[in-house]
Amino acid sequence: MKNKIMRAVLAAAAASLSLGTVATATPAGAATEPVSRAHIVAHFDLAKGQSPENALVEPNGSVDMTFATARQVARVDRHGATHILATLPAPSDGGVHTPGVGYALTAGLARTPDGALYVLYATGTKDLTGLWRLKPGHKTPERIAALPANGLPNGLAFDPRSNAFYITDSVLGTVWSVPAHGGHATAWSTAPELAAHGFVGANGARVHNNALWVANLDQGTVVRIPIGNDHRAGRPTVKATGLQGIDDFAFTGRGNEILAALNQPNKVVRIKDDGKNTTVLNASDGLQNPTSVAVHSKDVYVPSAAYATATDPNLLHARLVRHGH
Template sequence: MQAKNLAVAALCVVGLAVSATSAEASERRPTVTKVHQYDAADAQFPEGLAIDDRGMIYTSLVFGVLHRIAPDGSSEVVAELDVNGGYLLGLTIPSTGTILAAVMSPDPAVSGVWRFSEADGTKTRIAGLPAYPAAFPNGITTDQAGNIYVGDSQGGIIWRVAPNGGVAEQWASGPLLEGDPNGGIEGAVYGANGPVVRQGAMYVANTEQGSIVRIPINRNGSAGTQSVYAQHQELLGADGVAFDQHGSAYVTTSVMNNSIVRVLAGTGQVDVVVDEADGLNYPASLSFGEGPLPEDTLYLANTGTTPGLTSPPAVLAVDINVPGIPD
């Protein structure tokens, strides 16, 4: 993804104190291995990724397939959804057995939040969102109370939905969450993307501004004052966000940089962990391992659609050597 006439602000970070372990890990080049390869010829392009406490990896193949990879490497289709000209995108797992997905579609009967049962693939739309191009539901997460949040890349909005579904409300919006007003990518504007909740605040990747935005969650559930947690040219294309146990953030940068970038807690140092030389090709969602999967390994959806790159669509594992915080 490329933004036009984008002025990148100086790096600005507020974080926790960095430990020696996290700092030392930033000096080593991690190993990247392929967990599962998809078939580009069959339009199998993974974008969303979430892992449950049994180590099951769920991916969304953008044209409407929810796929599962077991810790032993076996895999299967869980469900299929007619996205009617749209995409099946971000995933999150609020509890074992339930997968939530953000769906972008020009069909107003399809766009929104969908709930899938991993047992039998039953699917239900639990909240509608404006149809594309009015909205682009992209990343998705939940808080400790079970509230659901969706990053709307087109509108620069974080939508909130009650745990059991219902009417979506605009929880947060504003210039820090908006995309590039001068153009956008392939006809779309990509602002607020992958959100994640950590220690009473939400962190949102802004794809075209190359930033991570921090939004405190007030005691009454409302959104607090937004601030730039990190902004850097290496963060252009920011898509998914995950944190390690020392408070450092790991950010995929999709097609604009094709990398995973680390923002070290406390110092704010930004460094590239792995990139296209390691096989990254439009990296999207990412998550640390859970259950039998190593907790110091990042798993990511490598969409495989960057023009000029040949690495196939796949789920990749990146040995970070620092334990992560489960989503």
């Protein structure tokens, strides 16, 4: 168990079968609107470093995720079985110089329409820190963009409109932009709203309605940064505050409504367009320091890393309740 907490940051076409349809439900917990029927669909091995950090849903309903301290990308299939897709190379020093954490961190995860997976890797070394790509059917990932070794790349979002990745750096308070094919990373935004205040700043990231939305853990905020027609960053706007321990998040498909994972408080909250939040999932539903949220049609998946609880890293499934739809 590591002595510090780290985490980072969608959906594709509707699947004919999802994890939620084959798993056995645990006793009812505290799930409230807009989610229901929360239950754990997969458990992971903490001793093997299987603390899930970021997740996305494949078109067939399986869930891909990064294992933060195992340096791995994994997939939980529709029957709840876990498969290791790839393991990133270990730094020669074990990652002891990785800023903020002191170990090699596998964080943000994204998928492009061709099925390739992209993962952020922070090691504190120049040769490995950066954005990595895993092509479909391959087991050996390749680095396609280097990122500063003195930073902590964490949240990852792909924008088809600008054909680029946006990457949050939790230590340097920066959003980097990298072309879809890889290459040079450009500092896209260094706004004060991204800065860390003692530990981790810019964290989870999502592209939504021509803007990049970023969670800031230290500041407890969600920030919206417009993506201009020239793909430049617009003026940031703080859309929600008071979100202690916010990690990564997802939009539900109803306007700007968000489901966000609050790591240390051990809950998932619903954030409405006016910025107000309410708890929809907590420990009684099985959460163990949730790190991110993935929404796929009416399915909600929440990976828990058990960074602080050190008990049961897992993947939770719930259903979206869409009243009036």
